[in-house]
Amino acid sequence: MTRPLLSRIAETLYWIGRYVERADDTARLLDVSVHRMLDEPETSSSLYAVLGLTAAPASPQAMIRRLAYDLDEPASIASSVSSARDSARGVREVLSSEVWECLNVTWHHLSKLETLPPHAYLAFVRERAALFFGLADATMSRDDCWRFIVLGRSLERVDMTTRLLAVHLASDWRLLLQASGADESFTRTHGARDGAVLEFLLLDRLFPRSVVYSLLTAEKCLRALAPETARAGVADSAQAAIGRVRAGLEYSDLDELSDRLPELLGTLQEACAAAGEAITKRFFQRREAMAWVGA
Amino acid sequence: MADIFDTYVMAGAWDEMFERPGVPRGQYQALFAALQPLGARELRTRADQLARMFTDRGVTFDYAGVERPFPLDLIPRVIDAAEWDLVTRGVRQRIRALEAFLDDAYGARQVFHDGVVPWRLLHSSPHYHRVAHGWRPPNGVRVHVGGTDLIRDEQGVLHVLEDNVRTPSGVSYVLENRLAMTRTLPTLFSEQFVRPVEEYPARLLAALRGAAPPGVADPTVVLLTPGVYNAAYFEHALLARLMGIELVEGRDLVCENNRLYMITTYGRRLVHVVYRRVDDDFLDPLHFRGDSVLGCPGLVNAARAGNVTIANGVGNGIADDKLVYTYVPDLIAYYLGETPLLPNVETYRLDEPDVLDHVLAEADQLVLKPVDGAGGKGIVIGPVATPEELAAVREAVREDPRGWIAQQPVLLSTSPTLVGERPAPRHIDLRPFAVNDGDDVWLLPGGLTRVALPEGELVVNSSRGGGSKDTWVLGEACAPAASAAMAAPSAAQWSPSRTAAWEGEQQ
Numbered sequence: 110m111t112r113p114l115l116s117r118i119a120e121t122l123y124w125i126g127r128y129v130e131r132a133d134d135t136a137r138l139l140d141v142s143v144h145r146m147l148d149e150p151e152t153s154s155s156l157y158a159v160l161g162l163t164a165a166p167a168s169p170q171a172m173i174r175r176l177a178y179d180l181d182e183p184a185s186i187a188s189s190v191s192s193a194r195d196s197a198r199g200v201r202e203v204l205s206s207e208v209w210e211c212l213n214v215t216w217h218h219l220s221k222l223e224t225l226p227p228h229a230y231l232a233f234v235r236e237r238a239a240l241f242f243g244l245a246d247a248t249m250s251r252d253d254c255w256r257f258i259v260l261g262r263s264l265e266r267v268d269m270t271t272r273l274l275a276v277h278l279a280s281d282w283r284l285l286l287q288a289s290g291a292d293e294s295f296t297r298t299h300g301a302r303d304g305a306v307l308e309f310l311l312l313d314r315l316f317p318r319s320v321v322y323s324l325l326t327a328e329k330c331l332r333a334l335a336p337e338t339a340r341a342g343v344a345d346s347a348q349a350a351i352g353r354v355r356a357g358l359e360y361s362d363l364d365e366l367s368d369r370l371p372e373l374l375g376t377l378q379e380a381c382a383a384a385g386e387a388i389t390k391r392f393f394q395r396r397e398a399m400a401w402v403g404a
Numbered sequence: 405m406a407d408i409f410d411t412y413v414m415a416g417a418w419d420e421m422f423e424r425p426g427v428p429r430g431q432y433q434a435l436f437a438a439l440q441p442l443g444a445r446e447l448r449t450r451a452d453q454l455a456r457m458f459t460d461r462g463v464t465f466d467y468a469g470v471e472r473p474f475p476l477d478l479i480p481r482v483i484d485a486a487e488w489d490l491v492t493r494g495v496r497q498r499i500r501a502l503e504a505f506l507d508d509a510y511g512a513r514q515v516f517h518d519g520v521v522p523w524r525l526l527h528s529s530p531h532y533h534r535v536a537h538g539w540r541p542p543n544g545v546r547v548h549v550g551g552t553d554l555i556r557d558e559q560g561v562l563h564v565l566e567d568n569v570r571t572p573s574g575v576s577y578v579l580e581n582r583l584a585m586t587r588t589l590p591t592l593f594s595e596q597f598v599r600p601v602e603e604y605p606a607r608l609l610a611a612l613r614g615a616a617p618p619g620v621a622d623p624t625v626v627l628l629t630p631g632v633y634n635a636a637y638f639e640h641a642l643l644a645r646l647m648g649i650e651l652v653e654g655r656d657l658v659c660e661n662n663r664l665y666m667i668t669t670y671g672r673r674l675v676h677v678v679y680r681r682v683d684d685d686f687l688d689p690l691h692f693r694g695d696s697v698l699g700c701p702g703l704v705n706a707a708r709a710g711n712v713t714i715a716n717g718v719g720n721g722i723a724d725d726k727l728v729y730t731y732v733p734d735l736i737a738y739y740l741g742e743t744p745l746l747p748n749v750e751t752y753r754l755d756e757p758d759v760l761d762h763v764l765a766e767a768d769q770l771v772l773k774p775v776d777g778a779g780g781k782g783i784v785i786g787p788v789a790t791p792e793e794l795a796a797v798r799e800a801v802r803e804d805p806r807g808w809i810a811q812q813p814v815l816l817s818t819s820p821t822l823v824g825e826r827p828a829p830r831h832i833d834l835r836p837f838a839v840n841d842g843d844d845v846w847l848l849p850g851g852l853t854r855v856a857l858p859e860g861e862l863v864v865n866s867s868r869g870g871g872s873k874d875t876w877v878l879g880e881a882c883a884p885a886a887s888a889a890m891a892a893p894s895a896a897q898w899s900p901s902r903t904a905a906w907e908g909e910q911q
Contacts (some may be wrong), residue, residue: 113668115656198462199632202645206461213462253669334669392669395655 114253116201120393121200122254126261128193129212132186133238134269135160136231138276139176139186141288142171143227145281152276159275160184169404177230178223186234190219193241205248211241256330260388263327267320268381270310271374282306290317312358320377324355327384337389347387354380407438408444408827415829418560418671418817420481422520431484431878435593439479441544444825451478451896454588463580466635475871477821478589481832481853488849488877491562491836494746495552496845499838502569502723504739506546509722510536520738521731525757527648528806529728530776531570533684535691539708539718542618543842548611548679548718550845551575554746554815556817561750565816565833567724567732570716571681574852575604575837576639581874582850589608599849599877604837605646607848608679611841612647615713616676623676626650626666630682630698640681656680658734659702662709677713678703684718726775726809727753750812753807756835763810764798770810772797783863787813816862819873821855831856833864834875849877 114122138156146152146169153172157163162184166172201209217238217308222230239304242262250253273288286292286306294316299305313319331348343349354377358366366373414422421432428436439447458464458473465474479657483491493515508515509526516523526532551572553565582601609625612717616623618898629640631653644651656666657675678790680687686696688704706712730751733744752770754760763770767786774782784797836851852871854864864870 113670115650115651115652116667116669117656118650119669195632198637198641201641202651203464209462210460214460217459366453394667 112252116393116395118200118203119253119257120389121196122203122257123211123261123388123393125193125196126195126201128189129238129241130262130265131184131269132189132193132234134266134273135176135184135186135189136234136238137288137290138160138269138273139173140228140231141284142276143173144222145284146172149162152260156276156341161273164187173227177227179219186231187219188255189233190216190237205244207244207248208241211244214396215241231387241313252303256334257392260327260330260334263323263330264381264385266318266323267377270323271377271381274290274307274310275371275374285310291316291318307370308363311366312363321355321358324351324358327351328355331388345387345391347391350380350383350387407439407440408442408447412820412829417829417831418556418558419481419813419829420556420817420819420832431482435480435482435592435876438595440593447478447822448825450588454478454584455554457587458580461580462638463577463584464638466633466637474577475857476577476584477855477871477873478585479820479822479827480585480592480874480876481819481834482876482878483850484878485528485880487562490745491554492847493742494562494564495550495836495838495847497740497742497745498552498564498567498732499547499550499569499840499845501732501735501739502550502567503545503547503840505728505735506569506717506720506723507540507544508739509679510539510719515735515738518738520734521728524806525723525727525731529722529725531684531719531725533719534689534818535704535708536669536719537538540628541615541616541717542710542713545611545615545715545840547721547723547838547840548615548715548717549575549772550840551835552838554834554836555749555812555814558817560817563733564729564746565749566726566729568835569720569724571683572835572837573639574835574854576642577872578637578837578848578850578852578875579604579642581872585874598876599879601848601850604839604848605643606639607839607846608643609649611715611839612677612715614680614841615715617710617713619675624674625677626675628652628653628654628678628680628682628699630654630686634681638680643679649679654697654699657700657703659700659706660712662702662706664700664703664706664712664799675712677715679715684721687714687718689792698839726751726773727755730809749814752810754801754808754810760801760805764801767794767798767801767810767825769813771813772801772808772810775807775809777819785813785862813862816856816864819853819855821857821871821873823827823857823859828859830859831862831864832873851873 115400133257142152142156150169153166153169157172166175175182177186180187180191182188194212197204197209197212224232243256245255269291273285283292286295289310289311295306295309298313301310309319311320314321316322328348328351330344331351335345337344343352386387405630409426412425414425419434421428423429454476455473458476463474464471482856505515515521516526547569549572551568551574553568554562555565556562572746578601612625613623625643625647625648627647628641629637629651631637641651650666651838658665658667658672664675664678666675682698685692687699688701689696689699690701691704703712703714704718707714707718727744729748733748736742737746752759752763754763768789770786772784773788784793786794789797815835816831820827821830821833823830832853832855834851837848839846839848853875855871855873856862856864
């Protein structure tokens with residue numbers, strides 16, 4: 110068994126994984142949406158809706174400002190980076206210094222880049238997210254610290270990929286692939302065929318940003334974090350929630366999937382939320398708030 | 405040849421580097437020779453590089469909620485082996501005397517019965533905790549870590565300014581400063597043997613493990629921090645990482661049946677030693693401040709029951725109060741039968757009536773300090789104080805003589821410090837760190853040299869915009885071959901070009 114991890118630290122690591130992935134995915138989402146929004150302003154409001162935000166700003170520019178730079182907007186890239194950095198600051202002792210420095214430097218640089226064209230800012234965010242996960246990959250032991258980061262990243266990735274699919278449901282599939290960094294992998298796998306895009310982003314077992322791949326990764330983390338001892342069934346409710354939805358996806362008929370896509374995306378989101386709650390309950394326990402009055 | 409020290413004008417205080425203009429003291433000669441050929445702009449570039457490295461690495465100090473890089477000056481402070489030997493023996497002597505005093509004060513109280521120290525000193529101390537009475541820690545150690553502040557006067561004599569035996573901080577900057585210096589100016593180290601500082605975490609961990617409750621073969625040690633908003637949080641995180649122990653906050657801990665546990669993803673895990681960086685007042689709401697959420701309810705009882713060791717000890721504040729400081733020479737004589745090796749600064753105790761009158765009359769010539777202040781807070785330097793400040797401090801002293809001491813002003817020594825593109829003299833002090841493992845008091849060779857960056861400023865605290873310097877203790881062996889501090893000799897053997905590359909950097 111690996112060394113026990115403080116619950117607070119486990120929780121923080123899980124959220125660092127989520128925040129960095131969220132910054133990355135939001136940058137990808139914005140990058141491919143910007144051009145479309147200029148042509149079709151109504152895209153802004155649908156993008157807003159799937160990100161769970163209300164009151165869409167009037168112009169695409171205002172929208173980019175809010176989603177990229179606005180520190181008062183919890184869903185913005187700047188907020189995600191700032192939260193990741195603040196969280197990392199609180200668990201520095203379990204991160205490698207390279208990983209911590211990567212987040213710290215990213216955070217210090219970010220506000221200076223607001224004057225650049227959005228694309229440069231968004232590209233910087235994606236690069237730094239890649240650097241973060243790359244450094245974590247290269248410098249951290251494959252212990253529970255690592256697993257909580259990857260678990261957070263995987264669940265966030267499922268969540269964001271489903272949102273991406275939702276916003277660009279009826280749009281250009283090329284954009285969708287680009288936003289997932291998947292266009293080249295896709296072409297090598299399927300050639301220039303539009304039809305298989307949904308299959309690729311939902312079900313491909315080899316592409317790391319696909320929903321199934323991310324669900325499998327999350328399950329693997331959870332199994333290692335809480336080894337099952339029961340002979341039958343799955344006692345861990347986070348594992349159960351993820352496993353159920355993953356199996357449902359894998360055993361579905363593809364045509365059927367595209368017919369009921371909106372419903373399916375909703376189910377996936379719910380499963381991620383349920384898994385998140387179960388993880389919190391199982392691993393992130395805290396001391397009860399103190400109940401007495403001091404002398 | 406242009407020389408960065410050409411424009412250096414000594415400040416009238418003892419200068420650490422120069423005996424007289426242009427003539428460096430013995431221990432500084434190699435450093436002087438290495439720095440002299442550097443151009444002013446080159447020096448500035450290195451300094452900027454250093455500052456950026458600190459920002460990137462997050463080597464910061466929180467002041468009033470703002471995270472600031474702790475400025476590191478490029479020009480090190482150098483202490484020769486003989487003087488360091490004196491510092492080591494002198495600090496060790498004080499720590500041993502203070503340990504004996506604490507043991508006595510919370511035990512037999514013989515020192516008070518014998519009239520060496522007045523009873524009122526104990527009873528009036530806000531840091532005296534009844535709960536600590538009769539409580540002996542497992543290996544007898546209460547000062548696991550001590551930080552003793554030293555200053556050098558105009559004659560070049562080192563004096564003790566104060567002792568810190570509660571939770572002295574700053575050691576992380578010693579470690580980070582050295583790392584940054586070896587990266588920024590590696591060649592500086594090649595000419596002489598600078599004693600390495602990286603032994604500290606291992607020494608500290610050994611002392612903490614050694615303080616575990618008896619019978620625990622493999623103790624679990626944790627570092628308790630107030631959290632990310634504490635000024636010294638950077639240090640807490642660094643030490644925890646270097647020691648490989650958990651950095652816990654109060655909310656990670658729970659006490660049950662007089663045992664302490666930390667809450668992990670696998671449930672509760674027993675804890676045996678807490679290196680706490682939380683003040684007594686916040687340690688345990690059952691005994692101290694009831695509104696504190698920084699500590700853990702039940703911790704003190706668990707410690708009293710002998711199931712967990714708290715380091716540094718609870719109630720240590722009675723030994724580093726600035727009024728007790730005035731008695732330390734007496735304590736050294738009383739407990740150790742020795743003569744103090746490091747003198748105190750001349751200090752007046754205001755609880756004696758005629759002394760009080762004298763001090764009130766001469767306040768404009770003296771330094772007045774609250775006995776309990778930290779971080780330079782509340783200090784009034786008479787000769788530079790405004791009439792309003794003097795009136796206010798006179799009033800405060802009259803109302804609470806126990807709360808203040810007065811000292812003769814000491815003009816702190818200066819050290820060349822990079823200001824803009826040129827070195828200029830700035831006042832400094834030194835905080836060596838001592839680790840007591842029960843058998844031996846070990847001193848980290850070096851310590852934290854703090855610099856008062858504003859010209860003429862005599863208070864060096866970081867909260868007053870202070871910076872720091874890498875502090876070199878030279879080894880006995882000054883042969884260049886012994887420069888183990890920098891290059892791994894084996895690396896030099898198979899890759900001689902490496903040294904050449906460093907040489908190139910100096911252009």
